[in-house]
Amino acid sequence: IMGEVLEQFFILVGLLVCLVYLVKCVRFSKCIFLRFWKVLPRSFLKSMGQWAVITGAGAGIGKAYSFELARQGLNVVLISRTLEKLQATATEIERTTGSSVKIIQTDFTKDDIYEDIKEKLKGLEIGILVNNVGMLPDLLPRHFLNSPDEIQVFLGPI
CATH class of the missing domain: 3.40.50.720 (NAD(P)-binding Rossmann-like Domain)
Known part of the structure; x- marks a missing residue:
């Protein structure tokens, strides 16, 4: 039972890490897109x-x-x-x-x-x-x- 709880914990931590990096990628992409979209600031x-x-x-x-x-x-x-x-x-x-x-x-x-x-x-x-x-x-x-x-x-x- 301890192994199942530990497995669920690592899955949750892994999902949270993936979510954090996904948010960072979206922010970065938005920044790059806006920089090139506005050719003349x-x-x-x-x-x-x-x-x-x-x-x-x-x-x-x-x-x-x-x-x-x-x-x-x-x-x-x-x-x-x-x-x-x-x-x-x-x-x-x-x-x-x-x-x-x-x-x-x-x-x-x-x-x-x-x-x-x-x-x-x-x-x-x-x-x-x-x-x-x-x-x-x-x-x-x-x-x-x-x-x-x-x-x-x-x-x-x-």
Whole structure:
């Protein structure tokens, strides 16, 4: 009878050990899964730079990108053709997110705009460029982001 009690005791201890290791495996798997599932953690965007530049930011997809990047904690530079739309969007972003907003009015159908834009962007730590004006994809990076040592993220039409 003592042997049966001892056998039942060891079976119970073995089951408890297996249960503990199963819980540990589930926790570990959850941690690994969440690490790879969230490819870009919230802090990643800000680690690229404090500012995001969005072209075509006066309306539509460009405006949506502007709001989302500001919600993620980035300051945004809005570039578009219509000053009134830019001012309205900038005011709304500042009011709802608390992010800093700069606006640059320009027409991307012109060729002589890049020096002016470059001057207005001088000194900003730009980490993200959303090219939303439908221009050639290498046009803006060639003018602004000539930093091969930096990681560059491009969002928008390519």
